[in-house]
Amino acid sequence: REEIEADGLCDDLGAVRDQDIARAMAGLSTDGMSRVVDVLPDDRRAAVFGFLEPRAQYALVERLGETRARELLEALRPDNLTALLEHLEPEEGEAVVRRLSPHRVQQALRLLGYPPESAGRLMTPEFIALRPEWTLAYALEHVQQHAGRSETIDTLYVTDAHGRLLGWTGLRKLVLGAPQSTVESLMDSDPVHAVVGDDREEVARQIQHYDLTALPVVDEGGVLLGMVTIDDVMDVVEEEATEDIHKLGGLGARQVSLRGASILDLFKKRIGWLLLLVFLAIFAAGAVSAFEETLEAAVVLSFFLPLIIGSGGNAGSQGATMMVRALATGDVGPKDWLKLWVRELGVASALGLTMGAAAWGIGLFYGGTMLANVVFLSMIAVVVFGSMVGMLMPFLLTRFNLDPATASAPLITSIADIGGILIYFGIATAWIGVTGASPAG
Amino acid sequence: REEIEADGLCDDLGAVRDQDIARAMAGLSTDGMSRVVDVLPDDRRAAVFGFLEPRAQYALVERLGETRARELLEALRPDNLTALLEHLEPEEGEAVVRRLSPHRVQQALRLLGYPPESAGRLMTPEFIALRPEWTLAYALEHVQQHAGRSETIDTLYVTDAHGRLLGWTGLRKLVLGAPQSTVESLMDSDPVHAVVGDDREEVARQIQHYDLTALPVVDEGGVLLGMVTIDDVMDVVEEEATEDIHKLGGLGARQVSLRGASILDLFKKRIGWLLLLVFLAIFAAGAVSAFEETLEAAVVLSFFLPLIIGSGGNAGSQGATMMVRALATGDVGPKDWLKLWVRELGVASALGLTMGAAAWGIGLFYGGTMLANVVFLSMIAVVVFGSMVGMLMPFLLTRFNLDPATASAPLITSIADIGGILIYFGIATAWIGVTGASPAG
Structure with a gap:
């Protein structure tokens, strides 16, 4: 076949x-x-x-x-x-x-x-360099003779005798300008550029922000070493987005093409986080066990456990997702955390109130007013707690120079689980007043 | 200030x-x-x-x-x-x-x-069209005269007398070719192009796949209407990635810049999914309540509820995330589902066994061999169930022409919760043999 x-x-x-x-x-x-x-x-x-x-x-x-x-x-x-x-x-x-x-x-x-994921790894060292004092006619002739040496001749760079980047111009300017004027007269001096060790995400951001089709790469001394073209950067933007999406979904950072991956590849990409989350769940088990007597007195409380802890996790996943993406695209910066935190508190309160009201009805149906009230209050507290964890975690991670996308939905959910259990059974124990139930289990 | x-x-x-x-x-x-x-x-x-x-x-x-x-x-x-x-x-x-x-x-x-998010909305109708029979010298002169009319002259299109797209060429070819040869002799005929109603994601994919810097847009009759340039497409790639990330995080599709959003904007973007998930959680509450008697007989079972249902949700979130992203980048297609399903079954079994082994130890610590065995078996079943849901849901959604990214981590988690509860308490009821426990609650 x-x-x-x-x-x-x-x-x-x-x-x-x-x-x-x-x-x-x-x-x-x-x-x-x-x-x-x-x-x-x-x-x-x-x-x-x-x-x-x-x-x-x-x-x-x-x-x-x-x-x-x-x-x-x-x-x-x-x-x-x-x-x-x-x-x-x-x-x-x-x-x-x-x-x-x-x-x-x-x-x-x-x-x-050059370091992995740097501008140097992404660039091609083949480019055409013009001199500022050349006439356009001479420059055009030079381009015609050396066109084969460069990936693109749409963008052309201007350097001094030592190879230092002075400016850039385009083939289109050479063609449209007066043949006897100099390259210097129509070049853009002080061009946007990357230093060879810069991160490739930074390169992508510059090309995107300045609407360029190519970015020159220089060494520390300003000597032109190569150029990064926009088609390579498109792939970077897509790869970086995939990386963030995978991290947010609780997958390892190892790049694996789903098409070609073996079962072992996929197992390795997934098991690390899953085991860590199992480990975190020990604390959740401990938290539930601490309220054993409350539970024994009112098993009906366990009916709402998935609802309560799930809602905290869901609100938290939302918050983390928004923050991680906004940090990645530069929509917000690490310094904005306080302003965002205050707003998140407002949003989470409104969400908690709305969800609490819905849950109140469900509680009433299963267990009467008292249970409904416990569920209502817990819902508000848990949604606010989950949202705070989800929103702050990405900022905390950046503070420690870790990737904010590590604040994955599964991680936030697991943390919200533990907090949610403590909040829910804590409120239940206090409100229903099951005396004799010791928080020490 | x-x-x-x-x-x-x-x-x-x-x-x-x-x-x-x-x-x-x-x-x-x-x-x-x-x-x-x-x-x-x-x-x-x-x-x-x-x-x-x-x-x-x-x-x-x-x-x-x-x-x-x-x-x-x-x-x-x-x-x-x-x-x-x-x-x-x-x-x-x-x-x-x-x-x-x-x-x-x-x-x-x-x-x-033109329809929203179509090639027509993205294109600029200003371009330079050459005729195939022109000499390069004449074409170059034409470009010099009309350069101001086009966003870029690096890419040039060739049309017939009715404006139908025949091919494309670049300024660089005009400059490098022999002045007396014709445009036809150096144009690429049968150029990659988009039809004006095509989705902008498709436009982005073509530009990326064929390493283009501009894509011509034609109407149904093949008449050239405009061009889409790569800098606009870069923004599309980023926006579409953000859209997918937000959907996977259980956020509404409404585009909101986090920087400028009001509390009401953010509330609207988040509350829809959260309320839907609260509604789904009613079934989870129902599922737990069906096993009320089992729970009353062994409250210790509830200690492991967060661990068991959480693990199913986490494995499912991973599976869904991988599938959604691979479908979005074209790494896999909707037709690959069967092959991927078989492999996912293998991966999920391996993950379930490993996590089950870890959970067995925790079960032993809290409740002895019998509980440990129940937890072990449940873990395997729940991880496989969650992974299947997570993996298949994106494909099912594409089948119904819905966006696969709707299979968000919170949605998969909520579905895995319900399944996980039934599996866990089902296995517990059967194994521990709490006679008299009626599944009808």
């Missing part, structure tokens, strides 16, 4: 785009992929290879003939080569590096020397 | 970028903003205004003198004007439209005629 698929892929390649061939290949075995590579026209092979996922690229390199593997690796754009090497185990990386020309090895090692 | 801020803003504007002025203005009152607009140099006023949020733009239009308001609105790019009108109440929109020239009114009404 796969053979047919591989052959079908190659039937009418003219109408299929490189990216779509790469996507279709992702579903094939290494054998199938190598058969597709073999029948691809010479001028499209490198492009398709460049769009494959790192794992698939590596598998192909190991599978293909030596000459072809070298050819494909050599044609890989520098930023894609960095991405490939980043994703490989050390001994696999060696197998790739062994096949590169000395110049590419040097380039790859330099790029991999 | 604000007056000082407004003045401070204007002290040294040369060094501050338009986007940063707009961001700083967001913190000011309408008075403060209008004072900044007044002192801005004439050539930067429109640019800064274009970067403001729609609400701030509207407030300014109402506050500024009539001439200046008209000037700023007229200079607004068509896609930004669409965004502004989209965000206003009907009577506010009228106040804006009243100030536009007839040509702009017509254009705005046409764009707003």
